[in-house]
Amino acid sequence: MAVKEATRHILCKDAGYQCEACFKGKNDDRLVIKAVEHMAQYHGASLSPELAAQVRRSIKT
Numbered sequence: 001m002a003v004k005e006a007t008r009h010i011l012c013k014d015a016g017y018q019c020e021a022c023f024k025g026k027n028d029d030r031l032v033i034k035a036v037e038h039m040a041q042y043h044g045a046s047l048s049p050e051l052a053a054q055v056r057r058s059i060k061t
Contacts, residue, residue: 006061010035014058015051017043032056 007026012019012035021038025031035055039045 008059008061010055010058010060012038012043014060015039015055019043028056028059031059 007024008028008031009022009024010031012021012023015035017039019042021035021042023031023035023038025034032052032055036045036047036052039051039055040047045051
């Protein structure tokens with residue numbers, strides 16, 4: 001039987017925005033990219049390694 005990979009998620013509000021957006025996926029790198037792109041487009045966040053690191057720390061299972 002194959003081991004099923006857990007779906008992980010990021011809540012935009014956990015990165016400090018008053019936003020209900022939720023990003024789900026199984027690949028952390030793709031998940032971070034989706035969330036950071038959203039934050040840049042909808043919240044005017046600057047794309048930076050610091051933002052990516054903050055978002056990565058907010059990943060939950």
